[in-house]
Amino acid sequence: MAKRVKARKIVKGYAEGEALVSQMALGFNHGVDPKTGVIKENDHVLQGVSMKGKVFVFPNGRGSTGGSYALYRVVQEGGGPTAMILKKADPIVIAGAVMSQCPTVDMLENGAYDEIKTGDYIKVDATNGIVEIIKKGER
Amino acid sequence: MYLNEEEKKMLNGEMGEPLRFAMELLTTLGEVNGAEIMIPIKHAHIAGLSFKTHGVAGCEWAERMADLGATVRVPTTFNVSGWDPTRDLGYPKKWTEYSKRITSAYMRMGIHGISSCVPYFVGYVPRLGESVAWAESSAVVYCNSILGARDNREGGPSALAAALTGRTPEYGMHLTENRRGDVLFKVTTPLKNITDYGALGHFIGKQINTKIAVIDGLSDINSRNDELLSMGACMAVLGAPTMFHVVGVTPEAPTLEAAFGGKTKYEVIEFGKKELEDSYHALTNAKNRYVDYVSIGCPHANLDQIKEVADLLDGKKVKDGVMFLVHTNMGIKEIARQLGYLETIEKAGAIVTQGFCSPLGDPEDFGLKVMATNSAKTAFYGPHGNRMDTWFGSIDKCVEAAVTGYWSY
Numbered sequence: 331m332a333k334r335v336k337a338r339k340i341v342k343g344y345a346e347g348e349a350l351v352s353q354m355a356l357g358f359n360h361g362v363d364p365k366t367g368v369i370k371e372n373d374h375v376l377q378g379v380s381m382k383g384k385v386f387v388f389p390n391g392r393g394s395t396g397g398s399y400a401l402y403r404v405v406q407e408g409g410g411p412t413a414m415i416l417k418k419a420d421p422i423v424i425a426g427a428v429m430s431q432c433p434t435v436d437m438l439e440n441g442a443y444d445e446i447k448t449g450d451y452i453k454v455d456a457t458n459g460i461v462e463i464i465k466k467g468e469r
Numbered sequence: 470m471y472l473n474e475e476e477k478k479m480l481n482g483e484m485g486e487p488l489r490f491a492m493e494l495l496t497t498l499g500e501v502n503g504a505e506i507m508i509p510i511k512h513a514h515i516a517g518l519s520f521k522t523h524g525v526a527g528c529e530w531a532e533r534m535a536d537l538g539a540t541v542r543v544p545t546t547f548n549v550s551g552w553d554p555t556r557d558l559g560y561p562k563k564w565t566e567y568s569k570r571i572t573s574a575y576m577r578m579g580i581h582g583i584s585s586c587v588p589y590f591v592g593y594v595p596r597l598g599e600s601v602a603w604a605e606s607s608a609v610v611y612c613n614s615i616l617g618a619r620d621n622r623e624g625g626p627s628a629l630a631a632a633l634t635g636r637t638p639e640y641g642m643h644l645t646e647n648r649r650g651d652v653l654f655k656v657t658t659p660l661k662n663i664t665d666y667g668a669l670g671h672f673i674g675k676q677i678n679t680k681i682a683v684i685d686g687l688s689d690i691n692s693r694n695d696e697l698l699s700m701g702a703c704m705a706v707l708g709a710p711t712m713f714h715v716v717g718v719t720p721e722a723p724t725l726e727a728a729f730g731g732k733t734k735y736e737v738i739e740f741g742k743k744e745l746e747d748s749y750h751a752l753t754n755a756k757n758r759y760v761d762y763v764s765i766g767c768p769h770a771n772l773d774q775i776k777e778v779a780d781l782l783d784g785k786k787v788k789d790g791v792m793f794l795v796h797t798n799m800g801i802k803e804i805a806r807q808l809g810y811l812e813t814i815e816k817a818g819a820i821v822t823q824g825f826c827s828p829l830g831d832p833e834d835f836g837l838k839v840m841a842t843n844s845a846k847t848a849f850y851g852p853h854g855n856r857m858d859t860w861f862g863s864i865d866k867c868v869e870a871a872v873t874g875y876w877s878y
Contacts, residue, residue: 406526
């Protein structure tokens with residue numbers, strides 16, 4: 331059964347897609363291939379996995395402020411996620427999300443953030459601050 | 470957030486895309502941080518302008534903004550770009566080409582391309598209590614701590630957004646209640662120079678994160694601004710502080726009580742002789758004593774440091790195979806030229822760069838391996854960001870290493 335929860339809008343917009351969940355923070359600066367969306371950061375648990383077309387779920391950004399420009403480039407060149415869900419958004423990801431106009435939310439209610447698993451289907455209505463989670467296999 | 474009529478027009482795009490972007494970013498940051506209103510700023514300083522940070526994406530984004538008519542509303546300067554337009558230090562062609570394009574895009578927005586991390590050394594000195602929007606972590610700390618002006622830890626895009634709108638959301642360091650000290654550091658050993666102050670910055674930075682350090686024990690010593698700058702710069706690369714207080718020295722800390730704003734319970738940490746020595750060791754990772762790169766001026770050297778280097782180098786020669794760079798900006802370099810300091814330094818075979826610095830300029834790409842520096846910030850980045858073995862010590866030790874090619878201490 332689909333679960334609908336409230337979230338905080340960071341950048342407005344609507345998008346849906348399969349979730350890609352990262353347990354780790356991600357530095358977009360030199361960390362993601364802009365065309366394929368493949369995560370390149372050496373020590374990252376998702377190294378080699380692509381975020382292209384996914385709803386990317388991650389705790390927050392890390393690394394230098396260059397991450398904002400890098401996130402913009404990833405979205406611009408087609409390797410980017412359709413939407414982002416963060417545990418708590420940080421200024422670097424916020425700036426990159428605003429620059430690229432990628433629908434983004436954070437601070438999901440009722441512990442929903444921790445329930446999302448890779449492969450779940452997610453509808454992100456950032457404009458109204460609503461996230462719908464359809465568990466894998468229930469669609 | 471409450472927005473006035475003009476701010477609403479900016480946000481809904483009536484005043485063009487650059488202002489729409491800027492106001493969307495500022496309102497988002499404001500709402501996330503609990504701001505209620507926008508406040509005017511008097512000056513902005515934009516950072517993250519090197520090709521290393523901007524990349525192709527940032528360059529093209531800035532050019533698009535400039536094409537769309539982005540124009541700053543308040544005096545705005547920009548940070549060190551990691552590229553010296555006056556000389557060929559051996560950069561890859563792509564680096565030079567993109568550095569030029571990034572600089573020119575921001576200049577088209579009306580920004581002064583001073584390419585320096587120390588805007589306050591070229592005349593931008595905000596007053597006590599005045600709000601600004603500065604990026605560059607060392608400048609943020611200098612601004613709040615030493616000048617008593619008010620500034621959050623901005624990134625490149627948010628500082629630009631503030632410059633374009635002339636506003637910033639009122640939260641964090643713009644509010645008096647957030648400027649009180651959190652932890653007391655008692656300094657019980659004398660600090661002699663920039664390097665010692667940098668070592669103290671390292672000690673504080675590794676345990677402070679975003680807290681505000683109150684430092685006591687320095688008031689009897691003549692804590693110069695460039696020494697406090699060196700301390701704050703190193704603090705700001707290990708943690709994410711926006712401010713420190715030095716009791717009896719910095720403007721918002723006339724007394725210990727004032728620095729803590731009435732707080733009476735706080736952690737007390739001592740910094741003595743042993744802690745000073747430990748910090749020196751932590752900032753030195755080299756074993757090989759044959760130095761091939763010497764770097765002074767991070768943050769950018771002021772006139773006193775350039776004169777000190779000139780006096781130490783007078784009549785000597787930098788050893789063959791050693792690159793000795795002193796980093797500053799075009800303003801201080803020009804004064805040094807007219808006063809004759811530059812000639813002495815260049816005669817000895819050292820180079821005074823402008824708009825360049827070691828952490829951003831990637832000296833390792835020139836084939837250099839072992840660095841000596843008097844900057845705690847550069848020493849911290851040495852092994853991590855620049856893959857170089859690093860010796861950390863005072864200016865006279867660094868100059869000696871440049872002349873002999875050997876770190877003898």
